[in-house]
Amino acid sequence: MSENQTKQPKIVGGGFVIDNPDLDRILTPEDFTEEHRMIGETVRGFIEGEVVPQDEHIEKLDYELTVDLLRKAGELGLLGADVPEEFGGVGLDKVSSTIINESLAKGSSFALSFGAHVGIGTLPIVLFGTTEQKQKYLPDLATGAKIAAYCLTEPTSGSDAMSAKTTARLTDDGEYYILNGSKLYITNAGFADIFIVYAKIDGEHFTAFIVEKEMEGFTLGPEEKKMGIKGSSTRPLFFEDVKVPKENLLGEIGKGHRIAFNILNIGRYKLAAGTVGAAKESIELSAKYANTRKQFETPISNFPLMRKKLAEMNITSFVMESMVYRTAGLLDEAMQDIDYSSNDAGAQAAAAVSEYAIECSINKVYASEGLDFIADEGVQIYGGYGYIQEYKIERIYRDSRINRIFEGTNEINRLLIPGTLVKKAMKGQIALLQKAQSLQGELLQLVPGQTFEGTLEQEAHYLDMSKKIFLLAGGLAVQKFGTKLEKEQEALANLADMMIDIYALESALLRTRKQIARTSEEKAVSMIEMTQVFAYEAFQRIEALAKETLASVESGDMLRMQMSVLKKLTRTNPVDTVALKRSIAARVVNNERYTV
Incomplete structure (x- = not known):
């Protein structure tokens, strides 16, 4: 963000449903600096040169190889992107760390091991640790000398994290906390050295701790046999009277939720960045295959239904990318002034991150479901070959499924979006x-x-009307259900999906308008066509969601009146999406990659 932008009033998180932001406040991939582009090239070079050649070994769960590769990434400064320079990192902006996450995607399971370490594993200490904790742990985490893991989920507490059963008790001499309990599905568990663990002090006060692998009473269970991401370590943890020094308490007693939820917010948008990279790879694989695979003596890329798939895959990726970097820009602006050396760094970080909790959840839901759609269509383009493990698209399909579950299930995120x-x-x-x-x-x-x-x-009219439709449906739902709205999960999910499409459409529209202003309509024709298709189809979805919501809120004459209002808001002119998708697909087929 420019110096002028930082002086402007803060963009309110969730405010997109009622406000219209200026173009200069929206970050797009076309705004990347030369340094940003060089970072992306460095990561892609590392993945192509070091990780991809070892892919088969990584998938067999070679701990030593994964750790060695993480340390090589540390030598390049990639592990320290979010670690301030005064604590051994390189202190890059959030846009840079987002580019790193996207560019890692081709590394498959390694990308997950990397992401768990630098994100949910290291960031709790970066954002909420004391100066002493940062000095002790961050330099090693930034180089890969030590690997981190994040431990929240338990056998009986998944989405309901606050119902954790793991306990902590202060010893009589006040020097240690004694931890007892277990954690489940912990990424990097097999080779991590530092664990961020949540437990309830005296069974009541939800609190975070920094636990080291060598602490007595800390043990690991066996590796889980997973559907996908097979090259990442996922094991349960057990704590039996583990003595954790009192100085390893992270944050404040009873305020562990502030750390957990804000770290998950960052994890959600970083997850979305990774899916953008995987989506682009899926398009490239699918387009190249469609050009070489022949049926009826012609490449299948010549068939309109195959082209329709490629066009829709490309449009979805374009929207995902637009949303992710818009959100990265918001977080960058909010977090750039945090003083990581101050005593209230945690409070500053919590305020900055929580401001955009809605946008982080929106990114997570849309991007995880977007990648699932893209990977599924990729398998379909490959046909029977797409079901064979020899082809990378099969792996992407399996690996993508977990994204809708971890970092908070999509169902939970859908409740959080309108609820927040x-x-x-x-x-x-x-x-x-x-x-x-x-x-x-x-x-x-x-x-x-x-x-x-x-x-x-x-x-732009569709976007404006979509915001009014959301206010109409949401306002009536609040009036009807009041404080009981949180129990009306179907209505909340509908409102969430409206908000997701509004944020997605606005992100694509603003990005395209910014590109037109920067270049010309002729040079932005691909973005224009993708925005036109997405806007029309999103508007149809929003109308359908509103109808279902209104029918659950009103009845009789009142329902008929509200439906007439909705009809007034949803008047549209037909759009020839068939022709637009053919045009978009032609570019994808010709370029054999994601195309904007």
Whole structure:
């Protein structure tokens, strides 16, 4: 972000449902600096040169090889991207660390081991550790001399993390905490040295601790046999009277949730960055295969239904990429002034990250489901070969499935997205309720049967109407259910999906408009066409979601009245998406890769 941007008022998290941000406040991949591009090239070179040739061995769960590769990544400064320079890292901006995450994707299981170490493993100490803890642990974590893991899930507590059974008790001399309990599905467990562990002090106060592998009473269970990401270590942990020095308590007693949830927020958007890389690889693999595979004496890439798949894969990737880097820009701006050496660094970090919890969850849901769609279509393009392990698309398909489960299931994230928005509104942090109340007056001024002549004017109209539809449906749901809204999970999920499509559409639209302003319409034609398709199809989804929500909230004459209002908001001109997708697919087929 530029110096001028940092002086502007903060962009309110979740505010996109009622506000229209300026183009200069939105980061896009086209804004990358030369340094950003060099970082991406460095990572891709490392993955191609060091990791991909060892892929078969990594998939057989070779701990020593994975650790060796992590240390080589540390030598390049990649493990220390999010670690401040004063604690042995390189202190890059959040855009750079996002580029690193995306560029690692071709490394498959290694990318997960890397991500767990630098993200959820190391960041709790970076953001919430004391100066002494940072000085003790971060230099080794930044080089790979020590590997980190994150330990939250338990056999009886997955989505309900706060119901953890692992306990901690302060010894009579006040020098140690005694940990008892277990953790499940811990990535990097087989070779990690440092573990961020959550336990309840005296069975009540949810708190984080830094636990070292050598501490007596700490043991590991066997490796889990997984569907995908087979080259990553996933094992249970057991704590039997483990003595943890009191100085290894991380953050504040009883405030472990502040660490856990904010680290998960960062993990969610970083997960989305990884899926962007995997999506691009899937498109490249699929396009190349479609050009070489012949049926009926012609390459299958000539068949319209194959091209339709490639076009939709490319559009989904474009939207994913637009959302991820927009969010990276928001986090970068929010976190750039954190003083990591100060006593309240944790409070600063919590405030910065939690501001964009909604956007992080949106990224996680859309990108994980987007990659699943892209990988599935890739397998379909390969046909029977796509089901054979010899082909990388089969691995991507299996590996992608976990993304909808970890870092908070997509169901939990869907509840969090509108739930967090309502909480912010109740606290007066966002003028959501006032905007919803003023909607009726705006509806009276709507002009029916509008025509749109300028480029992307109709798509901007879809976005504007989508926000009004969300306010209409959301406002009625809040009025109807009040404090019981959290129990109406179907309505919350519908509102979440509306918010996801709104954020996705706005991200794509703003990116495309910014590119037009930077170059020309002719040079941005690919982005324009993808935005046109996505906008039209997203608008249809939002209308359907609104109808279902209104029908669950109202009935009789009131429902008919609200449906007439919705009809007024959803008037559309048909869009020839068939022609647009053919045009998009032609570029993908010709370039044999993701194309913007």
